[in-house]
Amino acid sequence: MERVEEASDLRRILASVRADGRRIGFVPTLGALHEGHLAHVPILAAHTDYVVMSIFVNPLQFGPGEDFERYPRSLDRDAELAQKAGVGLLFHPQVATLYPAGAETLVEVPELSAQLEGVVRPTHFRGVATVVAKLLNLVRPDLTSFGQKDLQQLVVVRRMALDLHFEGEIVAVPTVREPDGLALSSRNTYLDAHDRKAAVALYRACRAGFEAVVAGERVPSRVEEIMAAVLGAFPRIRPDYAVVRRLHDLKPMERLVGRVALMVAARVGSTRLLDNLVMEVGPDGVRETLA
């Protein structure tokens, strides 16, 4: 596995990969790798010939008072995990590489970004869209993967890539879960034992919402009530939202049909966690699906 810090080295290596006619897969990460990240590698490898992973704790996507400083960093351990997983090139740039002196350009997807997570984190998705635009231009991947766990991020990035005509596809990778259902997240390391137990509430809420739809419920507000009730049964959980949205633009629906997302965000202690479940609601029934 190559390890690269400079944009020029990255470009040189990828130019030669491309010259060999090899297709490039890409997974951007913030590091602190866990199984949720590593699951991207075989999926990318199945469709491309060379997998690039970036590790970059992007200051622009952290708001004031958020956990930029204490966000877990473990580059050498990450590099080992990435190599074992089959990554061909690990790109871990300095901040000054992605944000050259005087940099001020911002990429925004304003409507999609303002709701849900955007209410609590008003500049978060602007930071994500901006850094992903930079990375897509540097890597020029044929296929880029984002974890379904951060569903709004996936939808924002897809919108951005479509609107700005980035070449290459964007795919979702299924959420990896602990045995009790908790979605893997680098922020789970912040949880103490009690909070860790309570954290399963988010997954339970999504499942309960899904089961209601499977049982025939098609009114979004009723599904949301069921999800909220599950969260409410966990005293350590302070919900931010538990909503039902149309997948492709995250807008509220009047009746559930087509691709629908159940989305939950909540605080457990001082840690904010997310989860979601995406389903296809069709005339022949309801099935869970990838975003």
Place this chain on the structure above:
Amino acid sequence: MERVEEASDLRRILASVRADGRRIGFVPTLGALHEGHLAHVPILAAHTDYVVMSIFVNPLQFGPGEDFERYPRSLDRDAELAQKAGVGLLFHPQVATLYPAGAETLVEVPELSAQLEGVVRPTHFRGVATVVAKLLNLVRPDLTSFGQKDLQQLVVVRRMALDLHFEGEIVAVPTVREPDGLALSSRNTYLDAHDRKAAVALYRACRAGFEAVVAGERVPSRVEEIMAAVLGAFPRIRPDYAVVRRLHDLKPMERLVGRVALMVAARVGSTRLLDNLVMEVGPDGVRETLA
């Protein structure tokens, strides 16, 4: 010359150009071609193997009450001129191609965009940066040219391309002028005979500022006074600004040194015109230069 309206056709043709190892030059325009646009073609052709021109009157860069509707459009005449000039591919997309259904992504260079033209046209450069990002992703040129006449646009686009790590270079093409010095502009067609005569004031102001610097003046405010005095001598001219700025970030300077831009904007009748002159102020003297 190929004429292409669809992004997929553009990509297919350019993929085969690239597969032949040919380098791609690109000049984005709003059409209504004049000698100022056509001057880009031989410059691009000198450094690349295949010249792409786009013609697109971009709604996002026109503010409310601006001249989007009446902006001159002459596609067939433009195509003829482009072909004669040596363009290999003319890309003239529909609005729905560059802005697909639901598109909402914006690219902003907020500080550079807020000053000078941005005071009068607060959303203009956001529209420019957004459409140029789209076009750069569609064309993926090795070399892209912008006219020096719209100097702030050039500086904004350079900043955007650098910040977002677009591959390929951006070059300025010298302003083409009428015999009396008026910079060519598609908006010159709006001028009546009296306004047309007065419009030379902008060029005269830039020259007067330049001559003052050549004569030894190094205090920006004094150069600006000289430029303002020239504009003031033309009763039909209502100046917006006549300023001296550092070229690379358009910031005010305390003393003139290095690459310096003299920038003028003024209304003549209901038409807004721009002009500028860029110079290198060195220890051995002052010379006019390309931005």
